[in-house]
Amino acid sequence: MSIVIGLTGGIGSGKTTVANLFADNYGIDIIDADIVAREVVEPNTVGLNAIIKKFGADILLEDGTLNRAKLREAIFSQPELKQWLNELLHPLIREKMLHDIKLSKSPYCLLVVPLMVENNLQTLTNRLLVVDVDEQTQIERTQQRDNVSIEQIKNILASQATRQQRLDAADDVITNFGDSPALTLQIAQLHRQYLKMDHDL
Ligand code: ATP
CATH class of the missing domain: 3.40.50.300 (P-loop containing nucleotide triphosphate hydrolases)
Incomplete structure (x- = not known):
């Protein structure tokens, strides 16, 4: 590693x-948290499936990807939903970053x-x-x-x-x-x- x-x-x-x-x-090798944060909610991920379960399939765009603007709007005035989302995503992002670090082949x-x-x-x-x-x-x-x-x-x-x-x-x-x-x-x-x-x- x-x-x-x-x-x-x-x-x-x-x-x-x-x-x-x-x-x-x-x-x-660069591991970018902003990119990882998008990867963990791509279609067919644990992240996106949990979001669909919580918010319904209306949270998706027509192409099946996450409607970020709608999600932002949904959590904007609801601190408990925002907290739920952070508790879902932060461990997933951390896990994916550690996974990508393990795959890195450059000297650092x-x-x-x-x-x-x-x-x-x-x-x-x-x-x-x-x-x-x-x-x-x-x-x-x-x-x-x-x-x-x-x-x-x-x-x-x-x-x-x-x-x-x-x-x-x-x-x-x-x-x-x-x-x-x-x-x-x-x-x-x-x-x-x-x-x-x-x-x-
Ligand atoms: P953010 O966190 O907002 O995404 P960042 O820290 O990644 O930003 P960059 O996008 O790399 O910052 O840089 C911000 C802007 O400043 C870019 O348009 C970039 O081209 C420009 N910039 C960066 N370094 C210099 C520099 N030394 N001189 C002039 N412009 C610069």
């Missing part, structure tokens, strides 16, 4: 950008979890790498990428761990204020460090 490097950061900090550079430049793998610190999922990792930027940069880049209002982004920022909480939990930090060469250089240094770690174990 590979060494697991947890990768986290706030909204728009550059997690996906960083993960893609590790994958493209060094062939590192990256487990990308946006809410790693908030959900204390760094327990699944050997080391935690945090992508760090200031809030203003997060807001500007997210706005450019998603074309959403500043208020919406600020609400998401307020619901996430603070920059300091993430930095306190970090073993390694990538500062992502700079340009693309600056980022590539930091990733090259971390890659060397993580390869060495693998040999030391």
Whole structure:
């Protein structure tokens, strides 16, 4: 099994950008919690079958996949349903991430979890790498990428761990204020460090 490097950061900090550079430049396997969260509710999964049982087949789109907008709407004002869903999905997501980690063949793998610190999922990792930027940069880049209002982004920022909480939990930090060469250089240094770690174990 590979060494697991947890990768986290706030909204728009550059997690996906960083993960893609590790994958493209060094062939590192990426396990992305957002992708896993979709996989565990694909058709014919334990996850989707339980949701159908709870909400009825109306929760599906015509093609048999989950109608996410409808599910979001159904749990929006019902905390007990939201809790039920979290209690169903969180163990399934965790189990699938562990399964994918076991399958990884690269010298180390990256487990990308946006809410790693908030959900204390760094327990699944050997080391935690945090992508760090200031809030203003997060807001500007997210706005450019998603074309959403500043208020919406600020609400998401307020619901996430603070920059300091993430930095306190970090073993390694990538500062992502700079340009693309600056980022590539930091990733090259971390890659060397993580390869060495693998040999030391
Ligand atoms: P989220 O958690 O919101 O999905 P993320 O942490 O995965 O975001 P990215 O999608 O990688 O963040 O980056 C956010 C935006 O900022 C993207 O449009 C990306 O292209 C851009 N970006 C990332 N790093 C830089 C950089 N160093 N300079 C300029 N733009 C950047």
